[in-house]
Amino acid sequence: MITHPTGGFDNAAKDYRNIEAIPLAAAMGAEIRGVQVNDISDETFAEVEQALFRHKMIFFRDQDITHGDQEAFASRFGPFAEDAYTKGVEGHENVQPVIRQADASDAMIFGSGWHTDSPFLSHPPAISLLYGVDIPPYGGDTQWANSALAYATLSDKMKSIVDGLNVHMSMKNVLATAQQTMKPDDSALGRLAATKDAGPLSEEMARKVIGSYHPLVRTHPKSGERSLYCDRTYAVGFEGMNQEESYPILNFLAEHITQPAFTCRLRWQPGTLTIWDNRLCVHQAFNDYEGFRREMYRCTIAGESPR
Numbered sequence: 510m511i512t513h514p515t516g517g518f519d520n521a522a523k524d525y526r527n528i529e530a531i532p533l534a535a536a537m538g539a540e541i542r543g544v545q546v547n548d549i550s551d552e553t554f555a556e557v558e559q560a561l562f563r564h565k566m567i568f569f570r571d572q573d574i575t576h577g578d579q580e581a582f583a584s585r586f587g588p589f590a591e592d593a594y595t596k597g598v599e600g601h602e603n604v605q606p607v608i609r610q611a612d613a614s615d616a617m618i619f620g621s622g623w624h625t626d627s628p629f630l631s632h633p634p635a636i637s638l639l640y641g642v643d644i645p646p647y648g649g650d651t652q653w654a655n656s657a658l659a660y661a662t663l664s665d666k667m668k669s670i671v672d673g674l675n676v677h678m679s680m681k682n683v684l685a686t687a688q689q690t691m692k693p694d695d696s697a698l699g700r701l702a703a704t705k706d707a708g709p710l711s712e713e714m715a716r717k718v719i720g721s722y723h724p725l726v727r728t729h730p731k732s733g734e735r736s737l738y739c740d741r742t743y744a745v746g747f748e749g750m751n752q753e754e755s756y757p758i759l760n761f762l763a764e765h766i767t768q769p770a771f772t773c774r775l776r777w778q779p780g781t782l783t784i785w786d787n788r789l790c791v792h793q794a795f796n797d798y799e800g801f802r803r804e805m806y807r808c809t810i811a812g813e814s815p816r
């Protein structure tokens with residue numbers, strides 16, 4: 510019989526002076542109203558940042574912004590992150606297109622599978638911003654899961670086990686799937702596919718496959734909140750454990766973090782801008798809008814070495 514975690518849910522909005530936060534689900538997520546992100550004071554920005562850390566993912570509707578506006582707003586969160594997959598658009602190297610054409614039918618899409626952004630890097634991105642331009646009439650939603658709530662609801666005994674572990678994050682499963690299922694082209698996944706039969710991996714690609722070890726339980730540098738840094742896509746084992754020992758724990762954690770009660774799901778509209786904190790949540794895109802085009806633009810903000 511399945512039991513449900515109780516007691517840890519607290520996604521209520523705080524009172525702010527300049528913004529209004531409308532919670533999206535019990536576990537996480539909030540719409541922020543009263544803001545045009547291309548015209549925002551320092552005081553309002555500080556409230557937006559507080560709301561981001563509290564709700565893990567926030568979104569703004571009806572934002573009419575250019576690539577330059579998105580880049581300028583994103584840069585208020587900190588320096589841009591290393592770009593692990595995508596290339597920026599012309600003139601805005603930190604605004605990465607995430608576009609799927611209506612006639613695409615690949616089994617894999619960018620952002621599919623529960624993940625935190627590029628955790629195989631030694632300094633993974635802290636924050637991601639995704640802006641919707643062309644949105645399918647249905648499908649193409651994004652889902653997030655609250656990995657701080659997931660840590661908080663573990664038993665004390667389980668916390669004492671996971672507290673001491675370092676998780677191995679690697680790009681190897683994504684690379685293998687792209688090589689098996691995608692056609693080589695200039696898209697983010699197409700560039701991975703192109704490495705098949707192309708001889709030894711470049712030094713840069715090999716570095717992402719070798720990946721990084723990070724604390725499985727990390728502490729947010731600004732809010733002090735602890736969260737599980739683990740996902741279904743990039744977490745491949747634990748330091749000092751063999752595969753047979755690691756996999757049951759990885760499986761348990763991946764299921765635990767992404768249980769439906771810990772999630773929220775966003776229906777995009779043209780002009781929606783989302784921001785999420787990769788240190789506090791995982792997310793996934795869906796491959797469910799074949800026949801329709803989806804055009805998004807993403808910025809990622811540099812993070813610290815997790816601790």
Ligand code: SIN
Nearest residue numbers: 607619620650651794
């Ligand atoms: C991503 O994983 O950054 C992309 C998510 C999406 O396209 O919905």
